[in-house]
Amino acid sequence: MQTQVSPPAEAPRSTPAADKILDVAEQLAQTRGFNGFSYADIAAKLNVTKASLHYHFRSKADLGRALIARYHVVFERALAAIADGPGDARAKLLRYVDLYYDVIVSDRMCLCGMLAAEYATLPVPMQAELRLFFDANERWLTVRLDEGRRAGKLAFREPAKERARLLVGALEGAMLVARVYGDGGRFRAAGLAAIADLHVRRASNVA
Amino acid sequence: MQTQVSPPAEAPRSTPAADKILDVAEQLAQTRGFNGFSYADIAAKLNVTKASLHYHFRSKADLGRALIARYHVVFERALAAIADGPGDARAKLLRYVDLYYDVIVSDRMCLCGMLAAEYATLPVPMQAELRLFFDANERWLTVRLDEGRRAGKLAFREPAKERARLLVGALEGAMLVARVYGDGGRFRAAGLAAIADLHVRRASNVA
DNA sequence: GTCTATAACGAGATAGAC
DNA sequence: GTCTATCTCGTTATAGAC
Numbered sequence: 198m199q200t201q202v203s204p205p206a207e208a209p210r211s212t213p214a215a216d217k218i219l220d221v222a223e224q225l226a227q228t229r230g231f232n233g234f235s236y237a238d239i240a241a242k243l244n245v246t247k248a249s250l251h252y253h254f255r256s257k258a259d260l261g262r263a264l265i266a267r268y269h270v271v272f273e274r275a276l277a278a279i280a281d282g283p284g285d286a287r288a289k290l291l292r293y294v295d296l297y298y299d300v301i302v303s304d305r306m307c308l309c310g311m312l313a314a315e316y317a318t319l320p321v322p323m324q325a326e327l328r329l330f331f332d333a334n335e336r337w338l339t340v341r342l343d344e345g346r347r348a349g350k351l352a353f354r355e356p357a358k359e360r361a362r363l364l365v366g367a368l369e370g371a372m373l374v375a376r377v378y379g380d381g382g383r384f385r386a387a388g389l390a391a392i393a394d395l396h397v398r399r400a401s402n403v404a
Numbered sequence: 405m406q407t408q409v410s411p412p413a414e415a416p417r418s419t420p421a422a423d424k425i426l427d428v429a430e431q432l433a434q435t436r437g438f439n440g441f442s443y444a445d446i447a448a449k450l451n452v453t454k455a456s457l458h459y460h461f462r463s464k465a466d467l468g469r470a471l472i473a474r475y476h477v478v479f480e481r482a483l484a485a486i487a488d489g490p491g492d493a494r495a496k497l498l499r500y501v502d503l504y505y506d507v508i509v510s511d512r513m514c515l516c517g518m519l520a521a522e523y524a525t526l527p528v529p530m531q532a533e534l535r536l537f538f539d540a541n542e543r544w545l546t547v548r549l550d551e552g553r554r555a556g557k558l559a560f561r562e563p564a565k566e567r568a569r570l571l572v573g574a575l576e577g578a579m580l581v582a583r584v585y586g587d588g589g590r591f592r593a594a595g596l597a598a599i600a601d602l603h604v605r606r607a608s609n610v611a
Numbered sequence: 612g613t614c615t616a617t618a619a620c621g622a623g624a625t626a627g628a629c
Numbered sequence: 630g631t632c633t634a635t636c637t638c639g640t641t642a643t644a645g646a647c
Contacts, residue, residue: 214630232439233525235622249631251624306521313580314513314521318440324584331581355597362581363574363594370577371570373520374538377531387570390562394601421612442640456613458642614647622639629632 215253215263217243222264227305231261231315231323258320261312265326268308269333272296276337286345287392290364293338294388297368301381310369335361345395352397360395367391422460422470424450430471434512438468438522438530465527468519472533475515476540479503483544493552494599497571500545501595504575508588517576542568552602559604567602574598 221242225234236247236257254260279292300307309330316324338361345351353360371387428449432441443454443464461467486499507514516537523531545568552558560567578594 228524230437230439230522230525232437233522236624237621245630246632247623248625248633252630255624257623310577310580311521313584314518315437315440316584317435318437328584331584354600355593359593359597362590363578363597366578366581366594367570367574367598368577369580370517370575371573373517373576373580374569374573377520377523377535377538383569386562386566387573390566390570391574393561398605443642444639452612453614454641455615455643459612462642464641612647614645616644616646618641618643620640620642623637625636626634627632628634629630 211267212253218250218253218260219264219267222260223268223308224305226261226264227300227308227311230311231264232318258322261320261323262326264308265312265323265330269326269330272330273333276333280337280341285350286341286348287350287395289341290338290345290392290395291389293341294368294385294392297372297388298381298385301372301375301384304376304379306372306376307369310372313369314373331365334365338364342395349397351395353395364391418474419460425457425460425467426471426474429467430475430515431512433468433471434507434515434518437518438471439525465529468527468530469533472516472519472530472537476533476537479537480540483540487544487548492557493548493555494557494602496548497545497552497599497602498596500548501575501592501599504579504595505588505592508579508582508591511583511586513579513583514576517579520576521580538572541572545571549602556604558602560602571598 218239221239222234225238236250239250240247250260254263275296276293279289279296282289282292284292297307309327312319312323312327313331316327319327335358339357342351342353342357342360346353346357368384368388368391371384371391375381375384375387425446428446429441432445443457446457447454457467461470482503483500486496486503489496489499491499504514516534519526519530519534520538523534526534542565546564549558549560549564549567553560553564575591575595575598578591578598582588582590582594
C-alpha cells in the first residue's frame with residue numbers, strides 16, 4: 198500500500214553540515230517562529246560563523262524552504278507508517294494525535310502551524326511549500342475518516358474532507374494554546390476528545 | 405446579569421492619538437504578528453514620525469501590552485452582550501463562532517492566537533496579559549456549556565472546562581489554517597461543525 | 612504632541628583569504 | 630567549507646528643538 202501522495206516540491210540534498218544547521222534552525226523556528234531567530238542564533242549554537250551558514254543556505258528564504266520540505270518528508274513518512282500499520286481507523290487517528298503530542302512534549306509548536314501564523318511575512322516559495330504540508334495532512338485524514346466510516350467504526354455528519362480540516366485545525370490550535378500554558382496535557386485532552394467525538398453512538402443523549 | 409469576570413490587569417487610558425496608533429498596530433499585529441511590524445510601519449500609515457509614537461507608548465512592549473488589554477476589553481464586552489442576550493446556549497455558542505468569523509473575514513488572525521504563536525519571544529508582561537485572555541474565553545465557554553447541558557440542549561462527554569478548551573483551540577487553529585488558504589469559508593465550516601458536535605443525539609449511528 | 616537627528620544595535624548578505 | 634572583515638539596511642529608542 199503506497200500512501201506517499203505529494204512529496205514536497207524539492208527534497209533538500211542532505212549533507213551532514215546542512216543537516217545540523219536544519220536541526221538547529223528547526224528547533225528555533227518551532228519555538229520562536231521563523232522571524233524569531235537569526236543566522237547569528239544558529240551560528241552560536243553550532244560554534245560556526247554566520248558566513249559559513251550562507252554557504253549551505255544562500256538566503257534565509259532558502260533555509261526556510263528546506264526546513265518545510267524536510268519536515269514535510271519526515272511527517273509524510275510517519276503518516277505512511279501509520280497508514281500501513283496495524284489497527285482500525287480510530288487507532289490510526291489516535292496515532293496521528295500522538296505525532297502532534299510528541300512535538301509539544303518537546304516544548305515545540307508544529308513547524309507548519311507556527312509558519313501558518315507568520316504566513317503573511319513568509320517568502321512566496323515558503324508559502325507554497327506550507328500549503329503542500331496542510332494539503333497532505335488533509336488528504337491523509339480524509340482517507341482515514343472515510344475508511345473508518347465505511348467500516349462503521351467512525352461517525353460524523355459532514356464530508357470526510359471537512360472533518361479532516363476540522364481535525365487539523367483543532368490539533369494545531371490546541372498546540373498553540375497549550376504552549377501558552379506550557380501544558381502538554383491540555384493538548385492531549387483536546388486531541389483525545391476530538392477523536393472521541395467520532396464515536397458511533399448507539400445510546401441516546403450521551404451526556 | 406453581570407458577566408464581566410476578569411478584566412485585563414490595566415485598561416489603557418485612551419486618547420484619540422493613542423487609539424489611532426493602537427488601531428494600526430492591531431491590524432499589523434493580526435496580519436503580520438507582533439514581531440512582523442515596526443514603529444516605522446505604524447508611523448508610515450499614520451503619516452507621523454516614529455519618535456511621536458514613542459511619546460504615546462514608551463516601548464514596543466508597552467504598545468503590545470496595551471494592544472492585548474484593549475482587545476481583551478472589547479472581546480469581553482462582546483461576550484457579555486452575547487451572554488446577556490437572547491437565545492439558548494447553542495445559539496450563544498454560534499454567536500461566539502461569529503465573533504471569530506468576523507475577524508477572519510477582515511483578513512486577520514485573532515490577535516491573541518497570533519501572539520500565542522510568538523509566545524516565547526514576547527515580553528513577560530505581554531505573556532501574562534495573553535493568558536488572561538484565554539482564561540476569560542475558557543471561563544465564558546464553560547458557563548455556556550454547563551448551562552446548555554443542564555438544559556438538555558447540549559451533549560458532550562468530558563467536563564465543560566475541557567470542552568471549552570477544545571473549542572477555543574479548534575477555533576484558533578481553524579483560523580490559523582484558513583488564513584493560509586485565504587478562505588474564511590474553511591473557518592466557518594469548522595466552527596459550525598464543532599458546535600454541531602454538541603448536538604444531543606437521539607437516533608443511533610449518526611453517519 | 613510632534614518634529615529632526617542620531618545613537619546603538621542586530622539583521623541578512625557578500626568578498627575574498629585560508 | 631569555514632574563516633575575517635565589511636556592507637547596508639532596518640530596528641528600538643533617546644535627546645532636545647519647536
